[in-house]
Structures are given as structure tokens and as C-alpha cells.
Amino acid sequence: MVGSDSVEVERRLRGGELRCPCGGGLAPWGHARPRGVRGVGDLRPRRARCGVCAGTHVLLAVSCLLRRADGVDVIGQALRAKASGAGHRPIAAELGRPVSTVRGWLRAFSRSAEAVRSRFTALLVELDWLAAPLPSRSSVFADAVEAIGACAAAARRRLGVVGAVSPWQLAAAVTGGRLLANTPRPS
Numbered sequence: 515m516v517g518s519d520s521v522e523v524e525r526r527l528r529g530g531e532l533r534c535p536c537g538g539g540l541a542p543w544g545h546a547r548p549r550g551v552r553g554v555g556d557l558r559p560r561r562a563r564c565g566v567c568a569g570t571h572v573l574l575a576v577s578c579l580l581r582r583a584d585g586v587d588v589i590g591q592a593l594r595a596k597a598s599g600a601g602h603r604p605i606a607a608e609l610g611r612p613v614s615t616v617r618g619w620l621r622a623f624s625r626s627a628e629a630v631r632s633r634f635t636a637l638l639v640e641l642d643w644l645a646a647p648l649p650s651r652s653s654v655f656a657d658a659v660e661a662i663g664a665c666a667a668a669a670r671r672r673l674g675v676v677g678a679v680s681p682w683q684l685a686a687a688v689t690g691g692r693l694l695a696n697t698p699r700p701s
């Protein structure tokens with residue numbers, strides 16, 4: 515996962531600042547297939563290759579999630595609305611997205627909600643060990659959304675610069691783009 519500023523990503527990639535999960539340095543390796551992401555625009559994600567393990571990676575911007583055609587901020591709005599008690603039909607109407615798409619997001623997040631809640635609750639303690647315990651909400655779904663928001667607030671207090679990305683972009687970064695996948699990969 516990389517930042518949304520493609521010029522900055524290119525600079526860091528060429529400067530050898532981006533690392534493979536194995537620890538090796540990444541170098542430019544062409545581009546992935548162009549894709550349109552609603553709410554973000556047309557993207558041509560960068561590919562990179564590791565000089566140590568020779569693995570190749572697609573660099574995904576934190577404004578996106580893996581295999582989702584909508585930006586994470588739009589998806590996050592839907593998750594927040596659901597956590598506040600809204601149903602998928604009014605949410606879809608409000609966001610101007612197909613009902614089936616929104617229902618798919620909500621179901622996918624429901625399936626990963628416990629893993630997300632646990633991951634972000636742990637991260638919250640890492641960011642701010644004086645943070646008050648999170649109030650328990652009406653559902654694991656709502657608890658998970660609450661934990662993401664609390665982490666974003668704690669990250670802003672702790673790191674400042676993270677204020678440049680939204681809570682949902684932080685969530686995309688922390689889960690490696692798998693916020694709506696069953697098992698968010700720790701990163």
C-alpha cells in the first residue's frame with residue numbers, strides 16, 4: 515500500500531525507499547492494467563520488483579481496496595451509515611451506488627468485522643496506551659467501525675502527518691487493502 519500522490523510514490527520507488535515484505539528494496543517494474551475507481555479516478559498502478567526475492571508487487575494507493583471498483587472513502591461512508599443503523603437500500607440511494615454493490619460491501623465487512631475490531635483495538639493501544647477503552651456498541655460491525663475511527667484519531671494525535679489521510683485510507687493501509695476481505699493481513 516502506498517500514498518495517493520503518484521508523483522511522490524514514483525520518487526520514493528526510484529529512490530529505493532519502498533520495501534518488499536521480505537525486506538528487500540523495490541525497483542520500478544512497469545505498470546499494472548489501468549483501472550477506473552469510482553470516487554478516485556483512473557489509475558495506472560505501478561508495479562515493482564524486489565531485488566532480493568525477485569517477487570513483483572502492484573503498488574495500490576490507500577484510496578483503494580483490493581478488487582473493489584469504488585474508493586475506500588465511499589465504502590467507509592456506507593460502513594459508518596450501517597453502523598449507525600441505516601439499511602443497505604437507503605445507503606445505496608444516498609451514495610448513488612447499486613443496492614447489490616452496497617449490500618456486498620456490508621456483508622463482506624460483517625464477515626471480517628471481528629478480525630477488524632480486534633486488529634484496530636490492538637493498534638489503538640499501540641498508538642495511545644492511555645486511550646480509554648472503547649464503548650461497546652450494538653454489534654461487532656459497529657464496534658469495528660468505532661475502532662477504526664478511534665485509531666485514526668489516535669494516529670492524528672500521535673503522528674500528525676496521518677491527518678493527511680482519512681480514517682478509511684488509514685484502514686486501507688493497515689489492512690493491506692483487505693478491509694473487506696475475511697482475514698485482514700497484519701501489516
Ligand SMILES: [Zn+2]
Pocket residue numbers: 534535536537538564565566567568569
Ligand atoms: Zn522481496
